[in-house]
Amino acid sequence: MPSNLPTQQGISCEIDQQAKAYAASGAVRHHPPRDYPPYRSSLLRHPRQPLVPVRDPEAAELSGPVFGATDVTESDADLTRGQAGEPLGERITVTGRVLDRAGRPVAGQLVEIWQANACGRYAHRRDRHPAPLDPHFTGTGRCLTDRQGRYCFTTVKPGAYPWHNHTGAWRPSHIHFSLFGTAFTQRLVTQMYFPGDPLLPYDPILQSVTDATARSRLVAAYDHDLSTAGDALGYRWDIVLDGPAATRTEGSRP
């Protein structure tokens, strides 16, 4: 690994500084700032100009794409099936509800997930972490939410893996989620983390959410009632989509 990378101590120090600056600002910020230097890849990939507000009730972004039965297959929500054998690792169930800011369920919308295997390796050619690939695990899944906004996946717990942000950088175990609401403005891509993971405080991507309460909303809850006997450990994680919901009914005209 090149020696010009910062150390974990240096990155942790920067994370602390960012947290203190946020606390001192007195503001409440639910999302990470796009300019977050401890996550080095953000340096050249965030705009320096402020976002331009669009307050137009006729904006096309207040409607959004829809998905249906043809966009998923029934087995897509079970990442442990569909291969020649069972994947290695700890079987888990991840379930929860997708809601909008008003607390209404987001029904019939697409939820997509992707993750590393139990050893911390993605089935992706650019992942150079020398942990074994699992021939029985692709790590991708999708489903549509039901009428109550519920989703449910069966998978294996992803492993932690090293990355090149700094020396000693390890991503905590996480599952990537992609979500759609009733409007394009509600689009969300995020990551779900596991409770009690000792790597959480060291990770600049999670810590980019400088508000501790907001950060806690990225960590699933272990739910023993979901841990069905001899099958899978249960985690519960509800998701709330930000941004305005659709302002008109589907297919309606101005």
Place this chain on the structure above:
Amino acid sequence: MSPLPTPSQTVGPFYGCALPSPDGHRVAPAGHPQAITVHGYVRDGAGSPVPDALLEFWQPAPDGSRGGAPGSLRRDPATGGHAGRDGVTFTGFGRVATDADGHYVLHTLPPGGVPYLSVCVFARGLLHHLFTRAYLTGGQVAEPWLAALPAERRATLLTRPEGAGVHRFDIRLQGEKETVFLAFD
């Protein structure tokens, strides 16, 4: 009490097996006579191509309807793989990953009722997606917020004609000619 939002996190570098589909860029039904092409490059603050950006496009149908239609990401229940679009339905939604040159191509139909395509940008290094718009009207836009922008900023939202039915739209995440990104909250 209304629930608080789930924070955004970066899409990271490894979404490639989960999100893109081989014909995600073919929003226009096959062989449609009104099809247009929008293409361009995504670049970072150093002017380097961004080879791992994911762009999503959303738009009304040519008749102005905004309901969209399922079928942008059809799956094959026999193989578990991609089934592709049905070639007839206009879903209004496109999804394209940039290539090693930071380049993307979208084939679609002209939007009805509005002069723009909505664009959502995801990338490794980008902790929260960015919205922008690709205006197809050659600068004839009446929206007050757009008219109020300095000309060089406004220009980043306007596609450039490149021959019949081909429009160029580059995205610069930072720095010189930085794209105007939008907030809807």
